[in-house]
Amino acid sequence: MRPVIMEEVEALRGLNSVKIKEAHEEGKKVVGMYCMFSPSEIAIAADAIPVSLCGTTQAPIEDAEKELPRNLCPLIKSSYGFAITDKCPYFFFSDVLLAETTCDGKKKMYELMGKIKPMHLMNLPQTSEGDDALESWHKEMIKFKIYLEEVFGIEITDEKLRDAIKLMNRERSAMKRLHKLNAHKPAPLSGMDMMLAQWLKGFNVDKEYGISLIEKLIEELEERIEKGIYAFDENAPRILLTGCPIGAGSEKVLKALEDAGASVVALENCTGYKPLDVVVDEDAEKDPLLALAEKYLSTPCSCMTPNNGRFDLIKRLAEEYDVDGVVDLTWVACHTYAIESFSLKKLVQEELGLPFIQIETDYSDSDTGQVKTRVEAFLETIEVSLATV
Amino acid sequence: MHYIGIDIGSTAAKVSVFEEERLVTNFNMPTGWSSIEASRIILEKLEELKVSKEEARIIATGYGRVSVPYADKTLTEITCHGKGAYYLLGKDCTVIDIGGQDTKIITVENDRVTDFTMNDKCAAGTGRFLELMANSLAINLPELAELSLKGEEISITSMCTVFAESEVISLMGKGTPREDIARGVINSITGRVSTMLYKHGVKGTIYLTGGLCEISPFIELLSEKLDKEVITNPLGRYAGSIGAALMGQ
Ligand code: SF4
Ligand code: SF4
Numbered sequence: 001m002r003p004v005i006m007e008e009v010e011a012l013r014g015l016n017s018v019k020i021k022e023a024h025e026e027g028k029k030v031v032g033m034y035c036m037f038s039p040s041e042i043a044i045a046a047d048a049i050p051v052s053l054c055g056t057t058q059a060p061i062e063d064a065e066k067e068l069p070r071n072l073c074p075l076i077k078s079s080y081g082f083a084i085t086d087k088c089p090y091f092f093f094s095d096v097l098l099a100e101t102t103c104d105g106k107k108k109m110y111e112l113m114g115k116i117k118p119m120h121l122m123n124l125p126q127t128s129e130g131d132d133a134l135e136s137w138h139k140e141m142i143k144f145k146i147y148l149e150e151v152f153g154i155e156i157t158d159e160k161l162r163d164a165i166k167l168m169n170r171e172r173s174a175m176k177r178l179h180k181l182n183a184h185k186p187a188p189l190s191g192m193d194m195m196l197a198q199w200l201k202g203f204n205v206d207k208e209y210g211i212s213l214i215e216k217l218i219e220e221l222e223e224r225i226e227k228g229i230y231a232f233d234e235n236a237p238r239i240l241l242t243g244c245p246i247g248a249g250s251e252k253v254l255k256a257l258e259d260a261g262a263s264v265v266a267l268e269n270c271t272g273y274k275p276l277d278v279v280v281d282e283d284a285e286k287d288p289l290l291a292l293a294e295k296y297l298s299t300p301c302s303c304m305t306p307n308n309g310r311f312d313l314i315k316r317l318a319e320e321y322d323v324d325g326v327v328d329l330t331w332v333a334c335h336t337y338a339i340e341s342f343s344l345k346k347l348v349q350e351e352l353g354l355p356f357i358q359i360e361t362d363y364s365d366s367d368t369g370q371v372k373t374r375v376e377a378f379l380e381t382i383e384v385s386l387a388t389v
Numbered sequence: 390m391h392y393i394g395i396d397i398g399s400t401a402a403k404v405s406v407f408e409e410e411r412l413v414t415n416f417n418m419p420t421g422w423s424s425i426e427a428s429r430i431i432l433e434k435l436e437e438l439k440v441s442k443e444e445a446r447i448i449a450t451g452y453g454r455v456s457v458p459y460a461d462k463t464l465t466e467i468t469c470h471g472k473g474a475y476y477l478l479g480k481d482c483t484v485i486d487i488g489g490q491d492t493k494i495i496t497v498e499n500d501r502v503t504d505f506t507m508n509d510k511c512a513a514g515t516g517r518f519l520e521l522m523a524n525s526l527a528i529n530l531p532e533l534a535e536l537s538l539k540g541e542e543i544s545i546t547s548m549c550t551v552f553a554e555s556e557v558i559s560l561m562g563k564g565t566p567r568e569d570i571a572r573g574v575i576n577s578i579t580g581r582v583s584t585m586l587y588k589h590g591v592k593g594t595i596y597l598t599g600g601l602c603e604i605s606p607f608i609e610l611l612s613e614k615l616d617k618e619v620i621t622n623p624l625g626r627y628a629g630s631i632g633a634a635l636m637g638q
Contacts, residue, residue, distance in 0.1 A: 342588070349504070356504075369452065370491070374507055377467035381502045 001229065005217040006193050012200045012210070013248075017089045019205040023049055024093040029152050032094030032117075034079060035102055036245075036270045036299050037124055039141060039292045041280065043098075044164035044207075045156045046148040051090045052202025053097070055079035057249030058363040060087055067112065073334045074363040075245065076105045083113050090203060091117075096151055098144065100124045102303040103336055120147045128297045128304050138293040145289065161288035167207055169279045174214040175201060176276040181221050182265040183321045186230040188221040191241065191254050191264025193231075199247040199271045232263040237382045240318055242268035242310075242344070243329035243358075244337050250363050253329045256375045266321040268314055269329075274300065277313065302336035310340070311347055318352050325355040325382045327375075332362045355381050391445035394473075394633030395431060396466065397453030399489035400516070401600065402427045405630035406440055407638070414438065415627045424453030432459060446637040450629055452490065464636055466629050471495045471502035473632030474596050477622045481593035485582060485611075485619070486628070487601050489516045492582060494589045506589040508581075516600060518550050522574040525557045526567055533571050534606040540572030553577070575607065579614035586615065597621040598628035 024030060029048035033040065040050035060081025061074060067084070068077055082088035097119040099110040110121065122140045125133040145156050175198060181188055189197075197217065204210035224230070239262045241254060246269060257264055267273055278298050281291040300309030318326065326348045330337045341358040348356040357378045361371055392407040402424070403417045416434065420427050428449075435442065442459050449460035450469040457463070466488070474484045475497045484495040492515050496504040508515065522545075523533040543565070547553040553574075560570050586595075595617055601607050602625035612619045624631065 370507070373452070373465050373467070377465035377502075377505060380465055380468040381504070 002193065003189065003217060003220045003224065005213065005220050006197070009193075009197050009200060009213055009217060012204065012213070016200075016203045016205050020049070020051065020089055020093050020203075023205055029096075030090075030094045031148070032091055032097045034098070034106070035100050036275045036301065037100045037102065037122070037296050038098050039144065039296055041161060041164040041168050041288075041292055042141065042145050042148060042156065044167065045145075045160040046152055046154060047160075048095070048148070048152065049205055051094065051205075053079060053082070053088065053091050053094065054202075054245065054247070055082050055088075056199075056245075056247030056363075058365075059249075060085050061363065068109065071333050072109075073103075073105050073244075073331045074250070075331055075334075076109050078250075078363060080109050080113060083116055096120060096148075098122065102301065103334070105333070118151065120144060124303070125297070126303070126305055128299075128309070129306070134293060134297060137297045138290050141289040141293050158288055161292075162282070162284070165280045165282060165288055165291065169282065171201065171204075171207060171211050171214075172276050172279050174211050174218070176273075178214055178218050178221075179266070179273050179276060180320075181218065181225070184225055185238070185322060186232055186234045186236065187238070187263050187265045188224050188230055190231040191239070191258055191267065192251065194264075195246060195251060195254060195267060195271060196248060198267070202271075232258075232261075236261055236263040237324040237379055238263055238265045238322060240264075240266040240268060240314065240321060240323040240326045241272070241329060242314055242326065243341075244331045244334050245270040246329065247271055252363075252365070252368070253327065253359050253361065253371060253375070256368075256371050257327065257379070260372070260376050260379050262375075262379055265323060266317045268310075268317055270299075270301070273317065274313070302340045307340065311344065314344070314347070315352065318348075318354065323354065325357075325378065326352075327378070328356070328358040330358060330360045332360060391440050392634045392637045393435065393440065393442075393445050393447045394469065394630035394635070394637070395428065395447065395449045395451075395454075395457055395460065396469065396627075396629035396633060397424045397427055397449065397451040397456065398466070398629070399452055401489075401626075402431060402451075402453070403627050403630040404431055404434070405627050405634045406435070406438065407634045410638075412631065412634075415624065415630065417626070420453060424456035425458075427453065428457040428459075431457075448633040448637040450633040461637065464633060467493060467495055467505050467507075468502055469629045469632035469636060470598055471497040471505075471632065472500070472635050473628035473630070474598055474625075475500045476631055476635055477624055477628060478594065478596055478620065482596040482620075483586070483589075483591045483593060484628070485586065485595065485597050486599045487516050487519075487578070487582070487597075488599055489520075491515060492585065494582075494585055496589070496592050498592065504589070506585055508585065518553070519574065519578060519601075521550055521554055522557055525554050526561070526570060526574075528571075530601075531604050534575065534604045534610075536568045537571035537575040537610065538568075538606045540566065540568035540570070542576070543569045543573040545570075545573040545577045575610050576614070579611045582611065583614050591617070595619045596625075598625045600626050602626055 031043040043050040055078025064077040064081035449457035602621040
């Protein structure tokens with residue numbers, strides 16, 4: 001049975017697209033962002049609404065392929081497709097876009113997208129290690145702040161930045177607490193609902209409302225744990241899902257896993273736990289932009305080299321959530337995650353001693369049968385081993 | 390009590406029947422256009438064999454497993470192939486199964502599947518590819534394998550089945566000897582399998598299952614390519630159905 005509050009959480013989808021329109025009509029500014037490296041605090045401090053524009057549905061891909069190569073990550077194609085077809089209200093109402101130099105595909109796509117709307121590009125270092133990287137990322141934070149001040153004709157004070165940091169930290173902690181509830185055995189919330197709740201935060205126009213909703217959900221789930229009501233029965237294999245970001249419309253692997261009887265208890269990806277792990281330093285003495293640079297640079301994304309942080313995080317989550325297997329989802333043509341999968345497999349199988357599978361797919365349903373077979377076979381290997389211990 | 394394994398693949402349906410612990414019979418037939426139809430015919434055959442489905446436990450596997458309405462349980466072909474291979478070989482192994490639609494590498498340790506790899510959604514490196522190429526040369530699969538033993542090393546560069554087919558046709562047009570083309574076709578499959586295998590990692594004996602295990606020239610060339618001995622068994626093509634039946638016990 002699904003928690004009652006999930007209905008309200010899900011309703012955020014419709015609600016937010018109306019709210020973004022109203023906000024726009026009231027003259028509020030909107031900053032469209034694409035990635036977990038985007039410092040939404042700076043947009044909030046500029047009194048604007050940050051929204052996440054990263055494409056998670058198949059629908060606009062056909063249009064995108066008129067200009068982009070077919071053999072490209074579906075996330076990039078979907079994002080671009082939304083931009084050129086006016087099918088996404090959030091893109092439509094965005095006053096400016098924020099892009100980062102992450103993977104090659106995204107980087108080059110932004111060059112085309114930048115012709116549609118005003119865009120600011122942040123130059124991301126290729127490593128998160130060392131002072132040079134932090135220094136340059138700090139400078140990028142300053143540049144983005146100046147950019148917003150100029151386009152919106154406002155001043156972003158340190159005080160406003162600190163308030164925004166506190167607000168976003170509160171959102172992060174609420175989301176983190178929600179995520180951690182699934183460390184309970186059995187998990188109280190399905191992976192599908194967890195994904196939805198975390199993903200929807202990216203569209204939240206009214207942050208306070210969103211936070212209170214998540215807190216209500218946490219309360220309901222805590223009551224459920226007490227009463228012994230769970231999302232799956234206690235024998236359901238517990239899965240950690242990692243890899244490329246997913247969202248509504250691109251949840252097919254997550255769904256296939258849960259349809260086959262698994263309980264996806266931890267989502268390590270960008271639309272799950274990854275951005276919640278580290279909060280921004282709230283120290284009043286510290287330059288808030290430096291604090292932001294530190295936090296965002298610590299994102300363990302495969303665009304970084306080396307990217308040991310991801311392996312450390314997976315190790316930690318696998319233990320904390322007591323998982324029975326790890327599934328690595330890579331979108332077709334996502335080279336960075338696909339290459340990392342080889343090392344990840346070694347880590348999971350040899351160091352953690354857990355079953356591992358990499359599933360490469362796209363947003364289409366052309367391989368639904370194959371994905372289903374892989375997922376089911378993977379769960380069978382787990383179930384057989386669970387049965388023999 | 391009978392334990393029956395039914396493996397409905399994309400080209401052939403395989404059935405294995407155990408009477409208690411003893412494997413009593415195996416039979417196979419083309420899947421045809423409908424797996425539902427195939428599963429109906431299988432039921433008739435079982436009745437002819439005096440095996441009643443009421444006093445049997447039936448496990449279905451393979452891509453058509455959902456079309457066996459009388460099955461007690463369904464399992465994926467990966468679990469069943471692994472189980473069946475272990476039964477036939479009696480020890481830890483790395484199974485290569487070149488199926489009609491997918492090629493799988495399966496690690497079996499202590500009678501259970503611990504890891505597997507499956508090709509992506511295109512047909513390159515699968516049995517379907519071999520069949521199509523044999524068709525373009527107007528021969529059947531065993532003939533293709535036989536012919537390739539006499540061929541010189543050439544390579545078919547296209548991985549995509551559609552392009553490879555036109556490549557084969559143009560090689561024929563240029564007058565390249567058929568045995569060389571056949572060798573090229575086999576090489577492209579063994580090459581693909583060998584990269585999959587390398588990435589997956591080998592534990593124990595390499596064991597080939599599925600329809601190709603009856604074609605000895607193929608096994609010879611595969612062993613050569615892998616530089617390791619590939620073992621098989623006359624019952625290898627029934628690994629999936631045998632494994633399914635065993636999973637029911
Ligand atoms: S995976 Fe990397 S590039 Fe993609 S959204 Fe996350 S941080 Fe950004
Ligand atoms: S999923 Fe991979 S290829 Fe796609 S945008 Fe993210 S990092 Fe780039």
